[in-house]
Amino acid sequence: MKTALLVIDVQMGFVFRDAEGVSRSCSEAEQNIGALLSTFRGQGLPVFHIHNDDKAEASTFRFDKPGGAVQPFAQPIDGEPVIVKHVSSGFVGTTLEEDLKTAGIERLILCGAAANYCVETTARMAGNLGFDAYYVSDAVWAYESTGPDGVYHTAEQIHSTTLSNIHGEFATVVNSTDALCLIV
Numbered sequence: 001m002k003t004a005l006l007v008i009d010v011q012m013g014f015v016f017r018d019a020e021g022v023s024r025s026c027s028e029a030e031q032n033i034g035a036l037l038s039t040f041r042g043q044g045l046p047v048f049h050i051h052n053d054d055k056a057e058a059s060t061f062r063f064d065k066p067g068g069a070v071q072p073f074a075q076p077i078d079g080e081p082v083i084v085k086h087v088s089s090g091f092v093g094t095t096l097e098e099d100l101k102t103a104g105i106e107r108l109i110l111c112g113a114a115a116n117y118c119v120e121t122t123a124r125m126a127g128n129l130g131f132d133a134y135y136v137s138d139a140v141w142a143y144e145s146t147g148p149d150g151v152y153h154t155a156e157q158i159h160s161t162t163l164s165n166i167h168g169e170f171a172t173v174v175n176s177t178d179a180l181c182l183i184v
Contacts, residue, residue: 001132003183004046004105005036008090008112008119010074011051013060013067014141023144025115025159032139032176033111034073039180041077046103049076050083050090052118088121097129107132109179110171111139116162127170135171136179137163 010033018024040047052061053068060067063084076082083096090096100108108131112119119140126133142158153161167173174182 001106002046002104003107003109004048004100004103005040005109005111006048006050006090006122006126007033007037007074008050008110008122009052009061009114010071010112011061011067012069012071014113015071016060016067017143023155024141025143025155026138026141029111029113029139029141030071030073032136035176036109036111036136036139036179037074039183043183045183046105047076047080048083048096048099049074049080050085050094050096050112050118050122053084053086055086085118088118089125090118090122091125091129100131105131107134107182109134109136109182111136111176113141115140115142116158120162120166123166124170133171134179134182135163135166135173136176137173138175139179 053063054061062068081099083090083094085094108126110119110123123133123135142155144155145158146152163173
């Protein structure tokens with residue numbers, strides 16, 4: 001089964017959020033994304049980068065603002081497609097589905113940020129579109145949040161709930177070590 005890595009929204013806006021001290025989960029996510037990138041590239045396997053160019057004026061994730069830049073370790077290299085999206089899903093309003101199908105991709109390994117936003121939304125759509133999707137639990141991260149009911153949720157709770165929501169319904173949740181076993 002032809003497999004591709006989707007690296008979703010690994011942009012500087014998250015580095016800035018971390019620098020502000022916002023509590024987040026999975027401190028090893030970037031290291032694991034780097035390992036996935038290195039392995040895919042080393043084996044000549046396809047890597048697709050999905051970047052968020054949010055059109056909201058106040059958004060950090062606009063290409064015309066520093067937060068829209070890609071984090072240095074996740075920069076695309078020559079030949080790796082870059083899909084630009086303006087909403088949470090990498091599939092909505094983009095050529096991602098067509099590009100994957102044209103390349104004969106059937107299996108997707110998903111990583112990036114944030115766990116409960118763009119990676120989750122893209123994983124849900126991948127599963128709905130019939131791709132064999134794998135959501136890499138230790139190559140994503142989430143941030144703490146307070147719900148509209150005033151209940152505080154830790155970053156770890158949000159991360160765990162996201163994995164629970166995705167697994168078995170839209171994707172298979174695996175760790176980065178198991179994800180790498182899918183491609184060898």
